[in-house]
Amino acid sequence: MEIKKTSEFSFEIKKAGKMNVPVVVYASENLLEGMKQDITLEQAKNVAMLPGIVKASFVMPDAHQGYGFSIGGVAGFDLEKGIVSPGGVGYDINCGVRVLATDIDVEDFLKKRKKIIKEIYEKIPSGVGEGHKEKISEEVLNEILINGVGWAIENGFGEKEDLERCEEYGKMGGANPKDVSQKALARGKPQVGTLGAGNHFLEIQKVDEILDEKTAKVFGIEKNKIVLMIHCGSRGLGHQVASDYIKLMEREYGFENLPDRELINAPIKSDLGKKYFSAMACAVNYAFCNRQMIMHQIREILKKHFPENKFNLVYDVAHNIAKIEEYFVDGKKRKLCIHRKGATRAFGPSRKELPKIYKKTGQPVILPGSMGTASYILVGTDKSDEISFGSTAHGAGRLMSRNKAISTLNGEKIKKQLEEKNILIEAGSVKGIAEEAPQVYKDIEEVAKVSDKLGIAKKVARLVPLAVIKG
């Protein structure tokens, strides 16, 4: 495979064979080397073959092998000739991150850390086994699927100001619960407000360094104060929506002509394409609501301990989603269906979608590191509009398989090492700690650097963990 270097941090695989567009990779030499170790780039080439794809099949700096589409892939499709693909969104629809900023001093937090973390761990259910929760009614679930964060706030799980601090204002339009199967609804009912396991986590972090004072001020982030980061998604409901529509699309269109069965798709204009989009929007809203409810409960715990302090949601970003957005392509404004799978929207000041508070700066972008390593807050730019369909990376990206992590790393030992670095950890299992250990992920510093240097999202603040909670 010929990969041409086009600038310090961009590479191109020329359009060839059945590809409709080239592949554009945004990475350092080092990160590119990592991608060559698995089939990330082959997968990006496969995506370039899909009908109606516009401009390029983009690969973000933290990309790694996925199923069908790679994780860290961005692709935009023409609304007339293009497709929508559940595999291009991912099974965990609207898996995403949010950050709650506070003005609580690190020192003050550390004095109460153990107690607070225990309270949070007991309050927020993982949603499996002992963490199973009471079911809500179908009626309530339907409202959540339509209204997302709006439902949560109306029902006492948050403040009005939280709404505009979520991508899509916490509610994606066009969500019709009728397009969600009974199976998906049944999976979703008991899991509202639950964290889930795997790579999902809660972290209390210290603002370690401010790299852009002016923007940090607008975001409400101050040095040496604590912030809360929440990473989770749409749980079983979203997974079932993906699975259901993959099956329906296979039945309707067959997968014989696809380079990979997981690339199954439907024309955006088709009935099935529209239905998937609606069901996906339901799962998106479920995930937004989920993160809102979790944040609200933790905010209440923190408020109890720090009644004089201030709390503000910085932003909630999705990193597994498909959306209709406008871009200039060859000088003409076009509406496209943008798939972001393991990629974050990174809009700059010129985008009309942004709320008033971020009109001057661009949107906050959250780049979670792996357990025990740094995370970054960045700010979206207009450059991303030009070169990456308004997108950047979504985190560190995996480097080592879970299998290898469990067999070569010792969860207890890692827990100790983290404690030596003054990071407290509460986890459902020791195995889970090994699976998500810092060394199994790519270097977040390098991912943030590439995004910053390319200008698709610029660094604002560096965060380091003080406490981690895993499902």
Next chain:
Amino acid sequence: MSYTFLEHTADVKFRATGTTLEEVFTDSAMALKEIVCGNIEISDAVEKEVVVEGKDLEGLLYDFLEEFLVLLDSEDFLLNKIKEIKIDENEFKLRAVVSGDKAEKYKFTNDVKAVTYNDIFVRTEGDKFVAQVVLDV
């Protein structure tokens, strides 16, 4: 009867081998169970019937495994054993009787988000049946 886990950067990939299709499907369910709840001991207090239909063997295996994720999320049922299983390999139909228990009684962390079609196959190798599945975790 056996299954092994293979290398995969982000997810869990396993391969099951057996002398019959029924064995391979049973082993695949046991591999899934191991990822869902590790090696904890589960009682057989609850019995369920599982009926699935597919378009091909891969689709049938996918649906069969997915059923356990659905039962766990929606009915809080944690699989322990496949007690009976019958597969019609011409019509791609499967009927099984499975046993397990209420998940709320156990402590475990289910990491499996979904069964995927990625690299999935069910085929014969010599006189053996082999199945491969990647789980999104």
